[in-house]
Amino acid sequence: MPLAHNLASTTAPFPASRSPFERTQEQVGNIPNDMKKLSILLSTAFACLTLASCFSSKGGMSGGGGEVTGQRASAISEPAPYGMVEVPRGYLKVGLEKQDTLWGSAIPVKDISVDGFWMDQTEVTNSMYREFVNYVRDSIIRERLADPAYGGDESYKIDQDKNGDPIKPRLNWRKPIPWRKPSEDAERAIKSLYVTHPIDGTVMIDYRQLNYRYEIYDYEKAAQRKYRLNPEERNLNTDLTVDPDEVVMISKDTAYIDEGGRIVRQTIERPLSGPWDFLNTYIVNVYPDTTCWVNDFKNANNELYMKLYFSSPAYNDYPVVGVTWEQAEAFCAWRTEYLLRALGPQARYIQRYRLPTEIEWEYAARGKEGTPFPWEQPESTEDGDQTKNAEGCFYANFKPEKGNYTEDGNLITSRVGLYGANSNGLFDMAGNVAEWTSTVYTEAGVSAMADLNPQLAYNAAKEDPYLLKRKSVRGGSWKDPLSYIRSAWRTNEYQNQPRSFIGFRCVRSKASTTSAKPKAVKGVKVKR
Numbered sequence: 001m002p003l004a005h006n007l008a009s010t011t012a013p014f015p016a017s018r019s020p021f022e023r024t025q026e027q028v029g030n031i032p033n034d035m036k037k038l039s040i041l042l043s044t045a046f047a048c049l050t051l052a053s054c055f056s057s058k059g060g061m062s063g064g065g066g067e068v069t070g071q072r073a074s075a076i077s078e079p080a081p082y083g084m085v086e087v088p089r090g091y092l093k094v095g096l097e098k099q100d101t102l103w104g105s106a107i108p109v110k111d112i113s114v115d116g117f118w119m120d121q122t123e124v125t126n127s128m129y130r131e132f133v134n135y136v137r138d139s140i141i142r143e144r145l146a147d148p149a150y151g152g153d154e155s156y157k158i159d160q161d162k163n164g165d166p167i168k169p170r171l172n173w174r175k176p177i178p179w180r181k182p183s184e185d186a187e188r189a190i191k192s193l194y195v196t197h198p199i200d201g202t203v204m205i206d207y208r209q210l211n212y213r214y215e216i217y218d219y220e221k222a223a224q225r226k227y228r229l230n231p232e233e234r235n236l237n238t239d240l241t242v243d244p245d246e247v248v249m250i251s252k253d254t255a256y257i258d259e260g261g262r263i264v265r266q267t268i269e270r271p272l273s274g275p276w277d278f279l280n281t282y283i284v285n286v287y288p289d290t291t292c293w294v295n296d297f298k299n300a301n302n303e304l305y306m307k308l309y310f311s312s313p314a315y316n317d318y319p320v321v322g323v324t325w326e327q328a329e330a331f332c333a334w335r336t337e338y339l340l341r342a343l344g345p346q347a348r349y350i351q352r353y354r355l356p357t358e359i360e361w362e363y364a365a366r367g368k369e370g371t372p373f374p375w376e377q378p379e380s381t382e383d384g385d386q387t388k389n390a391e392g393c394f395y396a397n398f399k400p401e402k403g404n405y406t407e408d409g410n411l412i413t414s415r416v417g418l419y420g421a422n423s424n425g426l427f428d429m430a431g432n433v434a435e436w437t438s439t440v441y442t443e444a445g446v447s448a449m450a451d452l453n454p455q456l457a458y459n460a461a462k463e464d465p466y467l468l469k470r471k472s473v474r475g476g477s478w479k480d481p482l483s484y485i486r487s488a489w490r491t492n493e494y495q496n497q498p499r500s501f502i503g504f505r506c507v508r509s510k511a512s513t514t515s516a517k518p519k520a521v522k523g524v525k526v527k528r
Contacts, residue, residue: 207287267461358439396431441492
């Protein structure tokens with residue numbers, strides 16, 4: 001089955017430059033021998049002068065010697081990504097020091113520090129996710145318009161560069177799809193992605209074909225010393241004898257489409273052979289499960305949300321739901337690839353979009369003051385309620401009373417950004433929809449993590465027990481009571497389970513950093 005043809009990657013390899021001497025060989029290939037020698041000598045001398053000028057005090061090493069002054073280059077100036085706000089680095093005591101019996105299990109507590117990052121100001125909306133779905137749809141249609149079995153129009157593929165040299169074929173996004181007046185062949189290609197409802201005759205997209213293939217290189221795993229190709233580099237203990245024949249096994253994720261059109265995911269294990277062992281391939285069906293509105297609530301009349309919530313423009317600015325953790329990961333990969341395509345050489349510095357870690361999420365939600373809820377602790381209203389401001393308006397979209405979903409002004413989800421932002425400028429960090437994180441769920445939580453940029457990741461294989469496929473979910477949702485929308489509240493969901501109350505937002509590590517001035521410590525006097 002044809003796939004959406006694109007690969008998400010975080011960096012683009014740069015071809016090795018040829019030396020001036022090599023280029024000179026080609027230029028003088030038809031000159032007599034004596035002239036060739038003279039030309040080569042002159043070219044070599046010119047190359048040496050060129051290299052000497054390149055290795056100046058500003059850009060590299062000077063052959064004349066002198067003081068070591070350090071190599072300098074202009075730091076990248078990273079603008080704020082669209083729709084994101086900066087969460088500065090800092091410290092927080094995460095978890096709950098005073099455990100509440102309403103919380104059930106104890107919430108781990110730990111002092112942690114995290115680096116700064118960019119975070120989506122709101123949850124990913126239906127309109128944002130629909131752009132992803134439409135990209136996959138259009139890429140499949142373009143593949144079929146170029147396929148001789150469907151459209152047979154080769155202009156939808158680019159297989160030559162501007163000089164006419166052959167390149168790896170890629171889709172031609174500049175050529176529009178003929179939606180309104182297609183030819184007979186083009187119409188066949190377009191209609192192949194649609195189905196007709198057998199009962200009411202509605203023509204709709206065949207969501208089963210909307211598969212997105214992407215690749216992620218595991219830089220952290222590749223950096224581990226135990227996976228070095230050279231056996232002598234795997235252990236630095238000189239008392240140990242190096243076994244040159246040691247076989248190191250590596251596991252990697254891969255996926256393909258079988259003859260029946262089904263996605264087959266595999267985690268394969270094989271002897272370490274090279275850098276390709278750390279390149280993981282994923283294929284994910286990207287269409288949200290709109291039936292979650294029916295399946296999450298038995299004996300309820302939610303057919304309207306099932307039919308309209310994702311597809312109707314009326315819900316454009318509402319958070320997308322019915323998206324699994326695996327689909328959220330695929331969205332992050334596509335968003336990265338989509339951005340990098342528009343950037344020049346600076347793209348190699350830009351970090352990929354990803355889901356926040358569980359601790360990054362709590363750190364961002366609690367704001368600059370580290371409050372229990374995303375909002376600042378207010379003075380109690382006349383009725384003693386701290387979930388409302390002085391005007392009596394709720395701070396979040398949740399279930400204030402048993403069965404009364406509408407007391408906060410909304411029945412289900414609300415338009416993103418409707419309630420106030422926290423001190424980091426982030427909206428809906430409590431309620432509206434709970435949010436996926438990249439962290440695997442364990443009861444130990446942060447107590448099993450480092451205190452510097454804590455994270456606990458595990459890519460569960462298909463064969464792993466289902467219990468190992470749980471991911472941490474944070475923030476609570478529109479259907480949850482007050483205790484569940486507290487910033488430290490921890491819950492979980494299986495990575496392949498869509499829910500009508502779980503969405504997500506993306507983060508991106510900062511490509512630049514700055515050193516702050518030393519902070520004065522209260523009560524400490526410096527003797528001079």
